[in-house]
Amino acid sequence: ASYNLLLLPGDGIGPEVMAGVQTVLSALRETGIASFETETDLVGGAAIDRHGKPLADETLARAEAADAILLGAVGGPKWNGVAYDIRPEAGLLRLRKDLGLFANLRPAICYPALADASALKRELVEGLDIMIVRELTGGVYFGEPKEITVQADGSKRAVDTQVYTTGEIERIAHVAFDLARKRSGRVASAEKNNVMKSGVLWKEVVTAVHAEHYADVALEHVLADNCAMQLVRRPKQFDVLVTDNLFGDVLSDVAAMLTGSLGMLPSASLGATGEGGMRRALYEPVHGSAPDIAGADKANPIAMIGSLAMCLRYSFGLGEAADLLDGAITDTLAAGTRTADIAADGAGAVGTKAMAEAIAAA
Amino acid sequence: ASYNLLLLPGDGIGPEVMAGVQTVLSALRETGIASFETETDLVGGAAIDRHGKPLADETLARAEAADAILLGAVGGPKWNGVAYDIRPEAGLLRLRKDLGLFANLRPAICYPALADASALKRELVEGLDIMIVRELTGGVYFGEPKEITVQADGSKRAVDTQVYTTGEIERIAHVAFDLARKRSGRVASAEKNNVMKSGVLWKEVVTAVHAEHYADVALEHVLADNCAMQLVRRPKQFDVLVTDNLFGDVLSDVAAMLTGSLGMLPSASLGATGEGGMRRALYEPVHGSAPDIAGADKANPIAMIGSLAMCLRYSFGLGEAADLLDGAITDTLAAGTRTADIAADGAGAVGTKAMAEAIAAA
Numbered sequence: 006a007s008y009n010l011l012l013l014p015g016d017g018i019g020p021e022v023m024a025g026v027q028t029v030l031s032a033l034r035e036t037g038i039a040s041f042e043t044e045t046d047l048v049g050g051a052a053i054d055r056h057g058k059p060l061a062d063e064t065l066a067r068a069e070a071a072d073a074i075l076l077g078a079v080g081g082p083k084w085n086g087v088a089y090d091i092r093p094e095a096g097l098l099r100l101r102k103d104l105g106l107f108a109n110l111r112p113a114i115c116y117p118a119l120a121d122a123s124a125l126k127r128e129l130v131e132g133l134d135i136m137i138v139r140e141l142t143g144g145v146y147f148g149e150p151k152e153i154t155v156q157a158d159g160s161k162r163a164v165d166t167q168v169y170t171t172g173e174i175e176r177i178a179h180v181a182f183d184l185a186r187k188r189s190g191r192v193a194s195a196e197k198n199n200v201m202k203s204g205v206l207w208k209e210v211v212t213a214v215h216a217e218h219y220a221d222v223a224l225e226h227v228l229a230d231n232c233a234m235q236l237v238r239r240p241k242q243f244d245v246l247v248t249d250n251l252f253g254d255v256l257s258d259v260a261a262m263l264t265g266s267l268g269m270l271p272s273a274s275l276g277a278t279g280e281g282g283m284r285r286a287l288y289e290p291v292h293g294s295a296p297d298i299a300g301a302d303k304a305n306p307i308a309m310i311g312s313l314a315m316c317l318r319y320s321f322g323l324g325e326a327a328d329l330l331d332g333a334i335t336d337t338l339a340a341g342t343r344t345a346d347i348a349a350d351g352a353g354a355v356g357t358k359a360m361a362e363a364i365a366a367a
Numbered sequence: 368a369s370y371n372l373l374l375l376p377g378d379g380i381g382p383e384v385m386a387g388v389q390t391v392l393s394a395l396r397e398t399g400i401a402s403f404e405t406e407t408d409l410v411g412g413a414a415i416d417r418h419g420k421p422l423a424d425e426t427l428a429r430a431e432a433a434d435a436i437l438l439g440a441v442g443g444p445k446w447n448g449v450a451y452d453i454r455p456e457a458g459l460l461r462l463r464k465d466l467g468l469f470a471n472l473r474p475a476i477c478y479p480a481l482a483d484a485s486a487l488k489r490e491l492v493e494g495l496d497i498m499i500v501r502e503l504t505g506g507v508y509f510g511e512p513k514e515i516t517v518q519a520d521g522s523k524r525a526v527d528t529q530v531y532t533t534g535e536i537e538r539i540a541h542v543a544f545d546l547a548r549k550r551s552g553r554v555a556s557a558e559k560n561n562v563m564k565s566g567v568l569w570k571e572v573v574t575a576v577h578a579e580h581y582a583d584v585a586l587e588h589v590l591a592d593n594c595a596m597q598l599v600r601r602p603k604q605f606d607v608l609v610t611d612n613l614f615g616d617v618l619s620d621v622a623a624m625l626t627g628s629l630g631m632l633p634s635a636s637l638g639a640t641g642e643g644g645m646r647r648a649l650y651e652p653v654h655g656s657a658p659d660i661a662g663a664d665k666a667n668p669i670a671m672i673g674s675l676a677m678c679l680r681y682s683f684g685l686g687e688a689a690d691l692l693d694g695a696i697t698d699t700l701a702a703g704t705r706t707a708d709i710a711a712d713g714a715g716a717v718g719t720k721a722m723a724e725a726i727a728a729a
């Protein structure tokens with residue numbers, strides 16, 4: 006089979022880690038598993054500099070036509086002053102929304118070789134393997150009204166609106182329960198039904214989907230604030246954790262940080278499954294654009310390459326190739342190859358390029 | 368001077384830890400520092416059982432008349448099934464809103480004797496002393512519309528509204544900057560201006576208040592998701608952390624959990640300063656009602672007694688008495704007295720009553 010990938014390197018370290026994807030794709034092509042065609046385009050600050058906006062219509066059209074999208078990272082201090090609607094992140098948000106990528110999968114895995122890098126005590130994180138399922142196209146990110154108005158006395162009033170419908174909650178619940186079936190069979194659902202009506206509906210709908218379709222899966226409801234606490238206190242109690250867009254943003258970042266492997270965590274953002282079983286999908290590292298080390302061959306490409314592995318698995322059904330790639334990452338780490346962010350003392354660290362080549366070779 | 372305190376023990380372990388306050392108040396009366404009169408009333412589930420709602424109007428009137436309010440905890444499984452508007456937490460939310468308690472102060476302090484109880488490595492939390500300043504009467508907790516509507520096709524749509532005005536942000540910013548002046552002179556302000564208009568206004572107003580009145584204080588802006596990460600990675604980088612109601616709910620719980628002393632952390636919720644320098648104020652532990660150990664003389668009363676210390680300090684200007692009480696807590700811990708939640712192996716732990724008596728004696 007031949008697949009068409011749109012690469013959106015973005016800003017900061019984005020282009021460097023995306024180069025790692027190219028290196029790995031070359032190696033994959035040689036294995037004969039599949040053939041990949043790539044196209045590259047601009048997003049984020051890079052697109053603002055060129056087009057005056059963070060996502061050109063022509064780029065969106067390409068994204069719609071691609072079999073999958075790989076994105077590096079967006080943003081940086083250069084664009085910090087720009088207006089809300091043309092900031093680099095707006096390009097990412099538009100991609101998510103316009104492509105209908107409603108299910109954001111963020112694995113938080115603690116690599117044994119890196120457990121000591123966690124802020125948490127080793128025994129609390131060793132073996133940690135959580136899958137956060139974050140709703141990505143609803144909630145306060147996109148609800149209307151979303152505006153700042155000026156009052157008669159010159160003061161301002163800002164409004165954001167969190168909206169969730171039965172349908173939006175149902176489809177993300179299905180994603181979470183289906184994943185749990187392939188994992189340990191446990192789902193925790195986090196909301197704040199004691200304060201938010203969207204939390205009341207969230208709990209109600211997740212409960213109904215569970216009762217109707219997934220009686221074999223264990224379901225637990227947890228308040229989002231308590232969930233954040235429990236992630237710190239005893240993270241291994243969680244397996245699949247499903248939550249809304251905003252809580253998912255915060256909780257997935259906490260979970261990622263726990264692992265001590267922030268530079269290593271991939272993510273997938275999936276749309277509905279269409280005809281032929283294909284679905285729109287975007288894959289990106291959890292880490293940001295790290296402008297402080299951009300261009301210095303210091304970035305860790307593992308999260309980006311791991312995102313390619315998720316792409317093989319979730320978009321193309323190439324589970325074996327994904328396993329091969331994940332195995333190459335594990336082996337490369339086990340052999341002691343480290344970028345500076347994960348080297349015990351910074352000594353003997355390799356660069357972004359060398360890491361990608363080592364993984365490609367493995 | 369004589370002060371009038373309204374005690375609202377609430378549910379679960381609330382009545383037991385509130386009994387600890389009575390024990391300490393007796394000891395304080397003997398020192399002659401001040402005289403205190405107390406009144407006790409119902410809130411939360413206890414009030415639902417009696418009045419059919421979590422806060423009776425007559426209780427609210429008493430709260431308005433009191434010099435300060437001490438609250439234990441609300442909620443429990445008994446009331447889990449009840450409707451949104453009459454759940455135990457609604458009583459607490461109404462108290463906050465109707466009394467205008469817009470500034471929630473949550474210290475996250477790591478007691479040296481308890482640093483090993485933290486999930487984090489000791490060196491990351493030893494000496495930790497963060498003051499979280501959470502906006503408490505605005506944002507998504509109270510904005511309208513807040514409703515669930517049924518659509519023509521039978522599906523539902525839930526809406527919550529986050530609203531912030533210039534004035535609301537200004538007054539909480541002042542609280543944070545004023546506190547920072549008495550502490551290390553540093554404020555971090557957390558929002559999501561890359562996604563939320565209320566975050567844009569929050570950042571703008573905090574920046575303006577800083578520029579106009581607090582040039583001597585160091586101000587840093589941080590995105591709320593990154594803030595959650597940083598709290599786990601390197602918590603000691605923060606001193607005063609100011610944020611909105613919902614982010615404050617989650618971030619303050621993360622910070623509290625880091626300390627390893629969840630059962631020990633007090634909080635203050637303050638209103639505007641009125642004539643005579645007095646302000647409405649409610650003091651409560653950060654921990655919940657812990658129904659599993661309710662009535663067993665196992666709860667740790669330190670967070671509740673620490674809340675009384677905050678009351679002496681912030682409501683009555685009795686800084687010395689507050690120091691005395693905080694010192695008594697520290698001394699009691701240093702002498703090895705422990706309730707079960709903080710005893711290294713549960714052995715030799717004392718009960719709620721004995722702990723309160725030890726502190727009163729100290």
Ligand SMILES: CC(C)[C@H](C(=O)O)[C@@H](O)C(=O)O
Pocket residue numbers: 094097098254561562592
């Ligand atoms: C960049 C930003 C808009 C984004 C978000 O808030 O979703 C990021 O934090 C993420 O989690 O992918």
Ligand SMILES: CC(C)[C@H](C(=O)O)[C@@H](O)C(=O)O
Pocket residue numbers: 199200230456459460616
């Ligand atoms: C009980 C609940 C309504 C409350 C809140 O969300 O504010 C609690 O979590 C808190 O932080 O005091």
